[in-house]
Amino acid sequence: MPVVLIGLFAGFYGALFGVGGGTIIVPALIWLGQRPKVAAATSLAAIGITAVAGAIFYAWYGEVHVLYALLVGIPAAAGALLGTFLQQRLQSRVLMALFAVLLAAIGLKLVIG
Amino acid sequence: MTIVLAIAIGAAAGVLAGLFGVGGGLLFVPALLMLGLDQHQAEATSLLAIVPVVLVGSWRQNRYGNIRWGAVWKLGLGSLCGVVAGGLLAERIAAASLQRLFGVLMILIALELGWRAWRGERSGEPPSGGRSSRPLSDAKH
Numbered sequence: 001m002p003v004v005l006i007g008l009f010a011g012f013y014g015a016l017f018g019v020g021g022g023t024i025i026v027p028a029l030i031w032l033g034q035r036p037k038v039a040a041a042t043s044l045a046a047i048g049i050t051a052v053a054g055a056i057f058y059a060w061y062g063e064v065h066v067l068y069a070l071l072v073g074i075p076a077a078a079g080a081l082l083g084t085f086l087q088q089r090l091q092s093r094v095l096m097a098l099f100a101v102l103l104a105a106i107g108l109k110l111v112i113g
Numbered sequence: 114m115t116i117v118l119a120i121a122i123g124a125a126a127g128v129l130a131g132l133f134g135v136g137g138g139l140l141f142v143p144a145l146l147m148l149g150l151d152q153h154q155a156e157a158t159s160l161l162a163i164v165p166v167v168l169v170g171s172w173r174q175n176r177y178g179n180i181r182w183g184a185v186w187k188l189g190l191g192s193l194c195g196v197v198a199g200g201l202l203a204e205r206i207a208a209a210s211l212q213r214l215f216g217v218l219m220i221l222i223a224l225e226l227g228w229r230a231w232r233g234e235r236s237g238e239p240p241s242g243g244r245s246s247r248p249l250s251d252a253k254h
Contacts, residue, residue, distance in 0.1 A: 003188060007189060008195040011194065014199065015197075016200075016203050021195075022134050023219065026134045027226055040134025041134060041177070044134045044174060045170075046188035055164065057196060058160065061157070064158050064160075065154060068158050073163070073166060075121075076123040076137050079124040080169045081127075084131035084177070087131060099226060100223045102223075103222055104219070104220055104227075107217065107221075108220065111220070
């Protein structure tokens with residue numbers, strides 16, 4: 001049940017800000033006791049569901065630009081290969097510290113505006 | 114030139130996605146704004162751009178055995194409801210009013226994760242306290 005609630009909140013947050021909600025899911029799964037690598041991998045897969053649902057929802061309003069999505073999405077898919085490769089070679093502790101820095105930066109940007 | 118920069122930002126977003134399990138929307142939205150889309154279009158298009166990232170990332174992570182599929186479906190089910198609620202709200206309000214609140218939340222989460230990482234450094238792996246190895250099995254929750 002807590003996992004469904006995490007998803008609910010992440011989807012809400014994701015749709016509101018046009019992101020997948022991973023910044024919510026990953027810390028929440030770690031908090032529930034998952035290893036950081038498992039949390040990140042599970043989050044990424046779950047985000048796929050959020051992203052597909054969100055894209056269909058917004059396509060209804062005619063706001064999805066497919067060519068632009070491919071322009072950033074295809075290089076990003078290549079980047080994801082490198083990212084997962086690196087992740088397997090980093091210690092969980094290092095990964096979590098880097099993620100904390102990323103979240104703090106996002107948080108500061110949101111607060112400052 | 115803008116296009117080259119957008120591609121570079123896209124690639125960087127993918128690396129972050131693979132490393133940390135976020136979708137990459139954080140960087141997609143500013144890149145798409147730069148290409149001339151408005152805020153709503155950028156957010157909508159960002160969600161579609163996340164799809165290929167997730168396909169590639171999940172394919173790799175599944176081979177490493179890191180994905181808990183039971184939790185994936187639960188998170189997905191919850192998020193479907195959340196997406197509808199969030200999407201309806203985003204069409205009606207300026208998300209700016211919620212931005213600060215989420216910003217503070219992110220900073221608090223960052224501090225908590227930083228604390229866990231630091232504590233993990235002192236006590237060795239695994240860093241997540243006494244609950245570290247509890248699986249997210251389908252029977253629980």
